[in-house]
Amino acid sequence: TSTKVNDKTVFELSLSSETVAPFVVLDFKANSGIRAQFLENGFFIFSGKKTIKMQTESKITEKDIKDNLTIKTLTDATVPGSIYSDLRREQVLKQDLFFENNDVNYRWVAYDNWTYERTFNVDANIISKKYVNLLANGIDTVSSVYINDQLIGKTDNQFVRYVFDVKKVLKSGQNTIRLAFQSAPIYAKQQSDDFKKKYNYTVQPECNPDQYHGECHFNFIRKMASSFSWDWGPAFPTEGIWKPIGIEAFDKLVIRDITVETTPDQKNNSFWDLTVHIKMESAPNQEFEGIFDIKLDNNVIIKKDKLKFKTDEQGYAGVAFIILLRDIKITPWYPNGVADNTQKLYDLNVELSFADSKEVSTQTKKIGFRTIKLIQNPIKPEGLTFYFEVNSKPFFAKGSNWIPTNVLMEDITPEYLRHLLLSAKEANMNMMRVWGGGVYESDLFYQLADEYGIMIWQDFMFACALYPANKEFLDSVQKEVITQVRRLQHHPSIAIWAGNNENEQGLVGWWKPRLPQYDADYRTLYVHTIGKILDTEDGTRPYVSSSPSNGLESIKENYTAQNPEDSRYGDIHYYSDGSRLWDWTTFWSPKFASEYGFQSYPSMDSLSEAFSAKELVFPLTPTVQHHQHKWNEDETIVQQIRRNR
Template sequence: MARHTVHVLSSGWEFKSEADEKWLPVSQVPSNIHTELMRHHLIPDPFKDRNELEVAWVAERTWSYRTTFTTPSDGGRARGVKVDLVFEGLDTFATVTLNDRVILKSDNMFVEHRVSIEHLLAENADNVLEIVFEPARRRGLELVKAHPEHDFIVHQTDVTRGPVRKAQYHWGWDWGPILLTCGPWKPVMLETYVSRIEDIRVDYDIHMSQGAATVLEATIHAHVLGPAAELEVELVFPGEHVQALTLRDRRDAPHSGSSWRYTSTKLRSENPQLWWPRGYGPQDLCEVRVRSIAGDGSTVLAEEKKAIGFRKAELIQEKDQFGQSFYFRINGVDVFSGGSCWIPAHSFLPEVSPQHYRDWIELLAEGNQTIIRVWGGGIYEADAFYTACDELGILVWQDFMFACASYPTYPDFLASVETEARQNMRRLRHHPSVTLWCGNNEDYQLVERYNLEYNFDSDKDPQSWLKSTFPARYIYEHLLPTIVQDESPSSALYHPSSPWGNGRSTTLQVDATVGDVHQWDLWNGEAKPWQRLPQMGGRFVSEFGMVAYPHVDTIEQFVTEPAERRAGSATMDFHNKAVAHERRLLAYVGENFRLVECQWACRGDPLAAFAHLTQVLQADAVGAGYRSWRRHWGREGARRCGGVLVWQLNDCWPVVSWAVVDYYRVRKPAFYAIQRAMAPLAVGVARKFHDWTARPADALWRRNTGHVDHRTALTDISFDVWVASSKLETATGKVVVRFVSIRTGEDVRERIVEEVEVRANGTTEVLVGCKFDWDKASVAEPEHFVIQAALWVGGVQVSSDTSWPDPIKYLDFPDRGITVKTPSQGLVEVSAAKPVKGFVFAERQGVKLSDNGFDLVPGDEPRLVRVEGSRDELSWTFVGRS
């Protein structure tokens, strides 16, 4: 009897456009049309210069892919063998023909299709498979016109993306290009089988009580197609402990033919090995093995395996002194979720390999991050992404694929969304890393901005929502939570939107007392100084960020004309999609740094100098956000902030953006600022902030700006010092606070030494509102100084932080006395005779540093940096270098 076999149709494909007669070979499938055209030198690389404009015509054409395959030798209805074509993903409007007969029409990029074809196969000839892709924008425009009952409100991009179930960022975003590609973006497979295991689900409960054993109770469900007599199931725990059972309890599934659902009896295990986020425990995984057994009791017809981790995940939303909490509790332990938002790693998705995904998640883990948010304008990522998160202990906040729009709810659209949601939940629900499913990204901001109908407290009738001016509420508050409960009743959490605070918190009106917030009064909105970030938080900050240039080596790869390699050139501006970036980036840099320094710093390279200042600005802002909001983690019962996610970790093409790591996986200094702020034990220091400039949005604004007294930065100084810990046990050490003259590098007063017992999994306040008294200083006149706080545990400095007077541009940095040594192969030692702001090594692809973008304080421990992948001397700069 035939077993289940799978043949991937990856080679032998060819493509052409509707305007061409000649078919050209395809490199391989998965594929998309832009990469194939590039490989044939028919279009330039759209990532370079302004070539994005030169390839816009590609999105306007209809494109076809085709291949041939032979009929499987064991195919045929007479023997009961099924033959299916499986399309894991077609992007997006696709008509599929087999031997000139239409077998499929697809209009959702996120949906897998399975088509039974044994009755269509050729007996004595090859089978011809062809897929025709129509332009997504043209079809989107047709759908908009076909549904005048909906107001298609779409932010960031063209209105046509609203009714199209395609990766929304393909229409462009404020960090990405407009590249409306198409093609078979996931594998195409030919399957033959008598019996097939269509789905496996493991429901479980973990019972935890103090002083008693932890108990795991699990039930295994399987959906089988074909004449299976029984199922054999093995649950393999770490250490190869195997628990086996046979599933005979079956019932008809809601499909015609021999389709069965099997359910196991409940399994019980005491003190099982659980899956933990990184830093909190091991990432133990089990394997579920299911075999379909024929009527003879021994023949294996089909077999499936899934890795699964058992963990108890809770989203804690309790009333407290700050409003209502919002944080994750995993296996009974409160977890501060410091991490990043993730966008697709490439505009052309088939170019992202499993190893690329692994490299990205390893980078995240190296940066002391514990969570990643898959943003709703991209894709449900590849299995390799989530597997890497499982193995490395990274929590996943998974958005459903809706972003920045008021989506329609006509019947065909809702049906497609339901299929999409169920399929992807079934694919991903066994991953222990996937902790939260979220309805959308920022769609509720349109309610406030356009005054759409939305009565959260009084209207609880889902059918009425469909008739309102905000019908998508039906998707986020009824359809999706129902699907989550159906498909993963025991292990998945659901949150209607990001941001969301019981119907109140949006990106326009941040409510810091409830839910998660997107804090865009930094950069966007009022464009407040980054120094105000400690007062701009919330219960969970799921987006915030600052734009910065990538390193010059990256810039040189996408700007090929030397004359265009300058700040503000047409090409550089083209590779910065952020709204009003010309004003905002210059404003932020100009407020904090001397722009004239860009004319001579970085060995006479003005572009490198400007890029460096933007990077230091981003690192200062992002680092301040993580340090101050992690400080608000507080203690059990008083978790004022439950997590911070920077917008964004990565880029989909080489660009100037909010990313802390660029398209080539080259890290910006902000990455290291997060790494230091999220260390298991991290000390923080912050001084009282004095505005030195006034803005139209400020309450103090008036024509006479004399109220801004720059002398207060010298005379009114107070500061706080604290230690944040993610360790599950207390730590004993000492905090040393120094006050170091920027002018001389000498201490301006005696240091403060505090013995501390650092609270486990929380924040310990060391000094609060500590006033600096010049009468106790060792200098005759007040002068600017750096405050450095260092944490020592067991005689080792485990963390340090510095606080500088603002703004940096008012300070002078003559002769810093920097020394850079290489005491051994792969190790660099950096020290200075006077305080140094923003010391940055120029990074490039293939070079890996353990630290970068740091400040230097004389008399401190030398900064040791491990270097991998470079045999050349590293170039470096700092703020004020001449």
């Protein structure tokens, strides 16, 4: 049956199965020309019939649907993973995602609402615990979560760790969990439309440039921005469970995070002080008396104490210990190639136990002893320095920017990560900037950076856009920032936090007219929200509100400098496409170049993976140019070849 809704036709499709049909995928034949969105896809038919709604702008009949609809049953979904890799594995997506125009050909996947569902068994011992939670470390992105058909919570931020109370809905034996995802591009558009209707102004930009072949309103969903496309990559706005998920059960409380401060003794810098902050979670307003054992390397107990504490109204509690290390010779941590070139890491183990219970909660982190300072001192004839000191030793930052190494996080292997970071070390790099349009990287990434002495300039995940600053959005950002800062703070490799990528620059020069509300929203997000959280959560490293910015000079101008890329201050992003790039005299002389580069053609090996042989001709075919997202296509590359041949 069909009905008209605005300019779209909505069909109801009735499906039936005589047996259980797990993960049913609906699509249309590639040559049918039918473009449609299934409002539910990847569903189960347990028995009998299932009704699915589909909407389309195509002028089609019910006969067209029956003749061209394809139905495939998948056996498994991979977790962690995403819908694209599941459909690729099951040959629903038959070609490589990056082959020719498949970023657009496979966009239907992003427009559908997919459902992940499975059964699992729970032991009676788990059910007997006082507190039972579903712990989801990463959901991408907008979903409703059900256990045994009861809604236990919703998600809307890829970068937040979610904890849902499931004590009352779980049962001993077999249970069912279902995550019903919503299309990310469609959700983002709806959020943008609702915002404009409520607040009567537009948050720029609404869409990426046409050359990106991407999706709009990435600034209205807390998700990897570049999954909506970027100038360097395609759009694959995924849905799925991208980090581990599971059940936790306990009677007392659990340690959630550990953060640290390492400080050399003022009188004798061969001695160090270690402050350990322990973040815990249980039910709200509960009193506890816990026994804390803190060990450093080789199980050496450096602190043992019994403390009374109470959870707050949200169920969180925190304690801190300042430990004077006078009997342990500490080897300081340094970046690659600096000073003693040592990347000594220590195992810090925190164990929480109770006199009236056998329950124990424990966490171990690898930490390094080091201090970090950003030096911004006046220099003549004008300007400020902008460099880092580690353990009071200045160092020259050498490195590059880090974008996601794959559009699908599950395709990034530990071996590949280790290869890239080890290559950076062996190329004598000592710093990388994790760019703000991707993701907060994996635990392994930062562990390897610690191990190899690669300092990290860490952007928060906001890039090349203005963002809303309404309460709902800021509440989500607050959870995100606390989640990520507490997860990452203990890593000695992280040198600096930066609020965003190029948003101060964009606010000043890109989007017209420049509404006063834009400036107010900018400060609300990066100064009064993120900056304020960092004041509380991490006072051990510097924070700049944007990259590029003029550092202290931007602050003097109320965080929005007239020229955020003034080479006399702060950091710059250097792209001088019109210059003769082999002529070093054309380069700027900034205080710190945190991003720079130019575009070149990839190797023939890479091109051969993405295009059939008939496309690899010159002049470049439209299919090859489809992958060129730069606003002036190949003009800059051709100019550089002519200048430098």
